[in-house]
Amino acid sequence: MGLTSIIxxxxxxxxxxxxxxxxxxxxxxxxxxxxxxxxxxDNFSLYTIIQALVVLLSSYIFxxxxxxxxxxxxxxLFFLLGIGIILCLLLYLKYTNLFLTTLNHFCNLFNINYTFxxxxxxxxxxxxxxxxxxxxxxxxxxxxxxKAQKNIFxxxxxxxxxxxxxxxxxxxxxxxxxxxxxxxxxxxxxxxSGLLRICFGFVKIMVISQRFAVIVDTIYGNLSSYSGxxxxxxxxxxxxxxxxxxxxxxxxxxxxxxxxxxxxPENFTxxxxxxxITEFWRNWHITLGAWLKDYIxxxxxxxxxxxxxxxxxxxxxxxxxxxxxxxxxxMFIMWILIGIWHGGAYTFIIGTGLLQFIYIxxxxxxxxxxxxxxxKLKINTNSFIYRLYQNIRTYLLFSFSMIFFRASxxxxxxxxxxxxxxxxxxxxxxxxxxxxxxxxxxxxxxxIAIFLVFIIEVLEKxxxxxxxxxxxxxxxxxxxxxxxLFLIIIFGCxxxxxxxxxxxxxxx
Amino acid sequence: xxxKEIYERLNNVFRDVFDDESITVxxxxxxxxxxxxxxxxxxxxxxxxxxxxxxxxxxxxVTTMKNVGEMVDIIKSRI
Numbered sequence: 153m154g155l156t157s158i159i160x161x162x163x164x165x166x167x168x169x170x171x172x173x174x175x176x177x178x179x180x181x182x183x184x185x186x187x188x189x190x191x192x193x194d195n196f197s198l199y200t201i202i203q204a205l206v207v208l209l210s211s212y213i214f215x216x217x218x219x220x221x222x223x224x225x226x227x228x229l230f231f232l233l234g235i236g237i238i239l240c241l242l243l244y245l246k247y248t249n250l251f252l253t254t255l256n257h258f259c260n261l262f263n264i265n266y267t268f269x270x271x272x273x274x275x276x277x278x279x280x281x282x283x284x285x286x287x288x289x290x291x292x293x294x295x296x297x298x299k300a301q302k303n304i305f306x307x308x309x310x311x312x313x314x315x316x317x318x319x320x321x322x323x324x325x326x327x328x329x330x331x332x333x334x335x336x337x338x339x340x341x342x343x344x345s346g347l348l349r350i351c352f353g354f355v356k357i358m359v360i361s362q363r364f365a366v367i368v369d370t371i372y373g374n375l376s377s378y379s380g381x382x383x384x385x386x387x388x389x390x391x392x393x394x395x396x397x398x399x400x401x402x403x404x405x406x407x408x409x410x411x412x413x414x415x416x417p418e419n420f421t422x423x424x425x426x427x428x429i430t431e432f433w434r435n436w437h438i439t440l441g442a443w444l445k446d447y448i449x450x451x452x453x454x455x456x457x458x459x460x461x462x463x464x465x466x467x468x469x470x471x472x473x474x475x476x477x478x479x480x481x482x483m484f485i486m487w488i489l490i491g492i493w494h495g496g497a498y499t500f501i502i503g504t505g506l507l508q509f510i511y512i513x514x515x516x517x518x519x520x521x522x523x524x525x526x527x528k529l530k531i532n533t534n535s536f537i538y539r540l541y542q543n544i545r546t547y548l549l550f551s552f553s554m555i556f557f558r559a560s561x562x563x564x565x566x567x568x569x570x571x572x573x574x575x576x577x578x579x580x581x582x583x584x585x586x587x588x589x590x591x592x593x594x595x596x597x598x599x600i601a602i603f604l605v606f607i608i609e610v611l612e613k614x615x616x617x618x619x620x621x622x623x624x625x626x627x628x629x630x631x632x633x634x635x636x637l638f639l640i641i642i643f644g645c646x647x648x649x650x651x652x653x654x655x656x657x658x659x660x
Numbered sequence: 661x662x663x664k665e666i667y668e669r670l671n672n673v674f675r676d677v678f679d680d681e682s683i684t685v686x687x688x689x690x691x692x693x694x695x696x697x698x699x700x701x702x703x704x705x706x707x708x709x710x711x712x713x714x715x716x717x718x719x720x721x722v723t724t725m726k727n728v729g730e731m732v733d734i735i736k737s738r739i
Contacts, residue, residue: 295720445699446723453703454722462707472679479700 153193155318155404156357163190164408167314171412172338179335183309183412190314191276200276203241204312210237211286212307215300218293227294234290242283245275250496278317280493284443286311289325291447298326306333315408319401321419322439328414336413341622344629348618349407351636356400356608358644360601364393366645367586372558375567379574387572390558391551392605395424398437417442422613424606427542429511429549440493444486453482476516484509494557499565503556511549597643661739666713666732673712677705687729713739 153160167186174182192200214234221227252268259266289310292298301307309332310325371378371386378386402419409416417439426432433441452458458478466474491505526533533539559565611617621632667685674683678696691697697705706722709731715738717725725731 292720295718297720297724446719449699450703450722451719454707454719459707462704475704479704483700 153190155401156354168411176335180309180333184305187309187312187314190317191312195276199274203276206241207238207283207286208308208311210234211289211311212304215290215293218290219300231290231294235287238283238287242279245273245279247496248273281316281320282311285322288443288447292325315405318405319398320439321402321417322443323416331414339413342413343411344622345618346407346410348621348633349403349410351633353400353403353407354640355636356396356403358640360605361393361396361400362645363598363601364389368393370586375571379571383568383571387555388551391554394554396605422609424609425543425613426546427539428515429508429546430515432546432550444490448489449482449486452485453478458482480513498562499556499559503553507553666735669712673708677708685728687732689728715739
């Protein structure tokens, strides 16, 4: 059920209507039933039911046991068992092929004449999201941050709350439980605000992202027909396509939740305006970063091993450099895990893991050098031009890493990088034809769409756009909402060639 | 231990961790007030505070402390 499909729109409307006409104490059950329906809508079988039950029962039963035994030996054992089962299932369903590919590489390396066939595992939608969400639930109980949920059905709702199964964001039990379980009354302001956010999401996906997808998919799909600037354009456009798609999905998810009355954490804060990759990742997929920071990075850095490494490194390399070594090591582990989370393939590990680590590592060690150069050349780092240079540099670096994310294999990514530097020839469609499908107006919309991404970024950074619109009088307010709806209907990309169910982050 | 003494010792820890002798913290000081206090330095700071006062923060406290005042409250409850 794609977020921009008619069936999802109908489903959401029905859920919202039933939610608000149901008595307060039963409202959470409406969310539970609709979430179970959504979870199994595309993929209903005994196999997928067992998958969901394993995660639910591990979280529920071990959650209660951890709460009871806390930091005792038994508590630790239940904690390891609960997390172990969820992790093993996730690894089995999502990462078997990564393991087999690695084995095949080793076989190749040692001249062993055997190839493991890759396998297809049928997994439920949102498995990478709900697995990590339930792991955080168990960790929070262990840390004493929250109490275990005694009602298994309420536990199921927390695990499967339908809007977030598609593309996140990651929720935490303590932050969301009250909103999920207490029934909300219909609120007109939340309704308008949520509706507006859904409209923004549709504009980002249907008008912007899908438009770019045509060009990106055509060029990436016919690499032999394109080279030089065409590949470069596809690479640069893919970042815009990915961002519009992902943040548009989040807008729809957050909008639906806002109408229901459930507050979800923000996942983006104008990442395209970031000056460094470090800052970029503070503004991009925020809830994933926060999850990894709280449950992997901090515990790792605070572990006895890292602390003794810290002491040893300080003795050998001095305080300043010494303290950085465990930090970089922890960062490296965390970034590789981020890469693995994005998918069971080396393209993801390099694109969203290794390269991001290298960028952030270089930014950190080169910062004093950059500072010296700027001081010596008397560069005004607060000037608009310098900030623009930083924004463009960050955009280019991120787009480069996304070549791996988008490519079908590492060798394919290398082929793409090489092609950028080849002569600007094409035997495929010219860029104008690609962007315009023959019409000047379509080409103009394509150019406007590019600017629109950045205009939205600037406006969102300056303040809450929806709040400002909703402060207008009723005529202006509804005029804007209708104008956006017409924008989506007239300029949205539909029909053959556009697949509304393709949400880039859904595959995770 | 008096609040004054805790803050004096904390000031030394902060100055040492962030290599800045001009730092003086109070109960309202947050990571926004100290330029280098980001998520990377946060753990170094937490560990340095633990060593200074001979106590341990649990992981929940490490991730939820909002300002130095909250840090001092935890220190006082442990020593």
